[in-house]
Amino acid sequence: MAELTPRFMEMDLRASEATVLLAIKYNPGITPSDISRMLDMATANTTPLIRRLDKRGLVERTPVNGRSHSLSLTRDGGDLAEKVLGVVEDHERRLMDKIPEELQKPFMEAIAYLWKAEEQLP
Amino acid sequence: MAELTPRFMEMDLRASEATVLLAIKYNPGITPSDISRMLDMATANTTPLIRRLDKRGLVERTPVNGRSHSLSLTRDGGDLAEKVLGVVEDHERRLMDKIPEELQKPFMEAIAYLWKAEEQLP
DNA sequence: TATTGTTATACTCTATAACTATA
DNA sequence: TATAGTTATAGAGTATAACAATA
Numbered sequence: 001m002a003e004l005t006p007r008f009m010e011m012d013l014r015a016s017e018a019t020v021l022l023a024i025k026y027n028p029g030i031t032p033s034d035i036s037r038m039l040d041m042a043t044a045n046t047t048p049l050i051r052r053l054d055k056r057g058l059v060e061r062t063p064v065n066g067r068s069h070s071l072s073l074t075r076d077g078g079d080l081a082e083k084v085l086g087v088v089e090d091h092e093r094r095l096m097d098k099i100p101e102e103l104q105k106p107f108m109e110a111i112a113y114l115w116k117a118e119e120q121l122p
Numbered sequence: 123m124a125e126l127t128p129r130f131m132e133m134d135l136r137a138s139e140a141t142v143l144l145a146i147k148y149n150p151g152i153t154p155s156d157i158s159r160m161l162d163m164a165t166a167n168t169t170p171l172i173r174r175l176d177k178r179g180l181v182e183r184t185p186v187n188g189r190s191h192s193l194s195l196t197r198d199g200g201d202l203a204e205k206v207l208g209v210v211e212d213h214e215r216r217l218m219d220k221i222p223e224e225l226q227k228p229f230m231e232a233i234a235y236l237w238k239a240e241e242q243l244p
Numbered sequence: 245t246a247t248t249g250t251t252a253t254a255c256t257c258t259a260t261a262a263c264t265a266t267a
Numbered sequence: 268t269a270t271a272g273t274t275a276t277a278g279a280g281t282a283t284a285a286c287a288a289t290a
Contacts, residue, residue, distance in 0.1 A: 095236060098235050099232045100235065103228050104232070106228035106229065106232070107228065107229060107232035113225070
């Protein structure tokens with residue numbers, strides 16, 4: 001994240017904003033409270049974050065009932081999310097390049113086990 | 123760090139304080155500015171951190187010349203650093219337990235390559 | 245009654261600027 | 268002139284409490 005954050009800043013995005021952009025990209029129709037649970041953020045912090053993205057015309061909020069909002073990316077939001085994804089993938093490639101080729105696959109497998117264990121937390 | 127921080131809090135230590143405690147343990151005689159460079163902290167933040175540890179009787183500051191201070195752990199500081207080390211090692215063991223045994227060695231080797239590349243940054 | 249979204253607020257961590265004293 | 272240590276301060280991230288509106 002220390003290396004990614006400056007890359008996001010070039011796009012006028014905080015790390016959390018970039019993350020939320022990707023969360024909406026892969027889960028169109030998601031609500032702010034869904035995002036809060038998924039990313040383990042306090043809803044009190046999600047609200048102003050979404051509003052910033054909304055004001056910049058990156059996300060669209062449409063009420064699904066009297067209290068929930070369905071979120072989706074605008075054209076601009078989708079383009080920016082694509083850029084974010086490119087930066088993240090570039091970063092991962094750079095990291096992998098530092099590992100000898102024969103260790104890359106077992107490394108990714110090991111990471112997958114850690115990730116799976118993390119997902120199963122209480 | 124998200125999992126370690128609460129463990130440190132039980133010892134009334136912030137994550138940064140626990141880290142500095144270990145830095146002094148393994149580098150007795152180190153100065154605050156050395157620590158700042160080693161851990162990439164702003165010296166403005168190191169000063170009050172060291173002072174907190176000093177006030178709690180965990181570290182000892184002895185002037186080496188008119189402006190530098192040599193840091194070392196007191197008896198209490200050494201005991202607490204030992205506890206910190208135990209918590210860290212326990213955490214690492216718990217993480218490794220989530221990875222199948224045949225992947226553990228290649229995983230650690232891959233991590234070592236990433237670590238080495240990190241050390242060679244500008 | 246529980247949940248969604250919201251506002252206000254507080255605390256921690258981190259970063260910057262400015263300063264004193266010393267090498 | 269450069270460095271060590273210090274102070275004050277500002278910003279970002281995160282957490283809690285309280286609330287209104289709605290399911």
